[in-house]
Amino acid sequence: MKQSKAKTAALYGLLIALSFTLSYLEHLLPLPVGIPGVKLGLANLVVVTALYLLGAKKAFPVAVVRILLAGLAFGNAFSLLYSLAGGMLSFFVMLLCRRTKLSPVGVSVAGGVSHNVGQIAVAAAVMRTARIVYYLPVLLGAGLGTGLLIGLIAAPVIRRLKKGNINLHIL
Amino acid sequence: MKRITAVCLCLLVLLQAAACGERRDRFTETWFDLFDTVITVTACDESPAAFREHCAALREELQGYHRLFDLYHAYEGLVNVRTLNRDAKNGPVAVDDRLFDLLAFGKEIYRTTKGKVNVCMGAVLSLWHDYREAGTEDPANAALPPETALKEAAKHVSADDLILNPADKTVYFADPLLQLDVGAIAKGFAAQRAGAWAKETLWNAAVLSLGGNVVAFGVNPYNSRGLWNVGVENPDETAEDFLATVSVSDCAVVTSGDYQRYYTVNGKKYCHIIDPETLFPARTFTGVTVICGDSALADALSTALFLLPEREGTALIEATPGAEALWAKPDGSAIQSSGFAAYLKK
Amino acid sequence: MKKADWILIGSILFVAGVLAAFLYFVPKNGSAVTVEINGKTVDRLPLSEDTTKAYADENGGTNLLVIENGKARITEANCPDKICVHHRAISRSGESIICLPHKLVVTVINEKETDGVDARAG
Incomplete structure (x- = not known):
């Protein structure tokens, strides 16, 4: 059905604000692991949910704008670049995985892992060193853990939003 | 569609901004014919051709010092250590x-x-x-x-x-039999001056080694902390590893050791570092490494510490601001000045 | 969670584990040596293969390089001082054997890692 521009704008605003808030929360409570690039990726919760409920076309701008905003607000040019690379790869991997037999949990895991792979690939290119691959096993594990957590939260959210009486047609 | 185009443009700009930062390759060149030692230059440069060109310039600069400080050869039209030893007794030169x-x-x-x-x-x-x-x-x-x-x-x-x-x-x-020998400081001095010149005119980041007189400057993009790793040669040549590896930048690391130049008489080693008091090689230490901002000073201090007793040497290094030292003893043990540990490679 | 999810998680763990084993538990010795004569790199040999190879400079100076059990050494040379022959076998990234009379340098490099030694003092 055709949506009004105001509704679309409100929807994007809502989702971006939500993911930005989650980014902020994460910025306030960093994981004390001492490895660059390891974070919970709470904002991915919004992206995974949006991907399932709204489709790729609407979830994509949410993902990109969230990364740009959070990067500009909490990071520097380099961390922004890493997040963008990770975020984009993660988004497209999740897009592909959604078409497979994977449940939202699996999709989120694939997203979490590919986010870290994307980050590390760009970091290796920017720093022109292959040495950074030493972080890769750790980041794979971390991406798996955080992706799993996000997926386990996202799955019931998606299920309830789909089944429940929430007025989804505005979406 | 417009939105996606805008995002892609954003990405492109960011990628380029990040890419032009430190995109330089690293090269090394070795020379054998200056200062009677091995000289290696490692630097980050735009291309192999640019590196070769910059190396040629540095080589010429170093050659100037080499000729001026040469004890054994005279060069046409040049007053150097050799000609001073010949002429300076006759009047000011x-x-x-x-x-x-x-x-x-x-x-x-x-x-x-x-x-x-x-x-x-x-x-x-x-x-x-x-x-x-x-x-x-x-x-x-x-x-x-x-x-x-x-x-x-x-x-x-x-x-x-x-x-x-x-x-x-x-x-x-003033003494007609006086003879100069600048061997204890010449390499360190030349490394200091040539290093400063190279930093000014050739490279942002490089490490030069003049026979163990190491001068490092700039950010090493191939190191996670941007430093240069300098291996301190182990005087015990049967040892598997370096005596220590230090990470430095914008500073000099110089070692004086009994293994660098020596000969053997009746089974006993006699090295090239001679104590002015005993007129014989010192045997308290097998090697001394000094780290400090100035390579000429580091070179001189490493010779001095090689010759001074442990207590006096320690006092000298602790009294010299910004200088640290590592002494290797004949029994294979080593001692450090109070701040040396901070330079050890993590 | 579905079966496919478990398969995905399992395979990620497997890849991470294999990578970790490979990256962290393989000893950090150099992987190869470079041979330079008169400042020009003339050869590069892996330390993993036992080899014996002779090098000659333009003045007839020769050095025999032997790679054995992951270590490189010079076993024969016709230089006057024989310092290169007496030098211990080298295997760690950054170590080198230098034959000054023949202007020959054998240096251990690590192709994977650039965090070895950049210069040597002494």
Whole structure:
């Protein structure tokens, strides 16, 4: 059905604000692991949910704008670049995985892992060193853990939003 | 669609901004014909061709110092250490600023090291040099210089007889038998000056090693902390590893060791570092490494610490701001100055 | 969660584990040596293969390089000082054997890692 521009704008605003808030929360409570690039990726919760409920076309701008905003607000040019690379790869991997037999949990895991792979690939290119691959096993594990957590939260959210009486047609 | 285009544009701009930061490759070149030692240059440069061109410039710069500080060869139309040893007893000789500065530094360091580093010890050192050369050539008949000859030579080593006139940059030997030997400081001094020049005109980041006189500057993009790793040679040549590896930048690391130049007489090693007091090689340490901001000072200090007893050496290094040292003892153990550990590679 | 999810998680763990084993538990010795004569790199040999190879400079100076059990050494040379022959076998990234008379340098490099030694003092 055709949506009004105001509704679309409100929807994007809502989702971006939500993911930005989650980014902020994460910025306030960093994981004390001492490895660059390891974070919970709470904002991915919004992206995974949006991907399932709204489709790729609407979830994509949410993902990109969230990364740009959070990067500009909490990071520097380099961390922004890493997040963008990770975020984009993660988004497209999740897009592909959604078409497979994977449940939202699996999709989120694939997203979490590919986010870290994307980050590390760009970091290796920017720093022109292959040495950074030493972080890769750790980041794979971390991406798996955080992706799993996000997926386990996202799955019931998606299920309830789909089944429940929430007025989804505005979406 | 427009939105996606905008995002892609954003990405492109960011990627380029990040890419042009440190995108330089790393190259190394080695030379064998200057300062009677091995010189290696490692630097980050735009292309192999640019690196070669910059190396050629550095080589020419270093060659200038090499010729000025050369003890054994004269060069047409050039006043150097060799010609000073021949002519400066006859009257003041005008010299190049670089050579004058080296000798002025030599006089200064003579005071700070309590006479352990003395550029006027040429008469004694040339005796050792000749016997060492002969002993290396023909190990079966290797001999020590006679003590009487050493003592005779030691009468003509007073730094006070080296007269430097800063006004017209002239050098004069008040003692006609005085002979210069700048070996203890020349490489460090040249590394310092050439390194500073290279930083100014050639590279943002590089490490030069003049036979173990290492000068490192700039950010090493191939190191996680941007530093240069410098391996300190283990005097015990049977050891598997470096004695230590230090991570530095914008500073010098210099080692003086008994393994660098020596010969063997009756099964005993005699190295090239001669104590001005005993006129014989010191045996307290097998190697001393000094880290400090100035390579010339580091070179002089490493020689001084090699010769000074442990307590006096420690006092000297602790009194020199920004300088740290590592002493290797003949039994294989090593001691460090109070701040040395901070430089060890993590 | 579905079966496919478990398969995905399992395979990620497997890849991470294999990578970790490979990256962290393989000893950090150099992987190869470079041979330079008169400042030009003339050869590069892996330390993993036992080899014996002779090098000659333009003046007839020769050095025999032997790679054995992951270590490189010079076993024969016709230089006057024989310092290169007496030098211990080298295997760690950054170590080198230098034959000054023949202007020959054998340096251990690590192709994977650039965090070895950049310069040597002494």
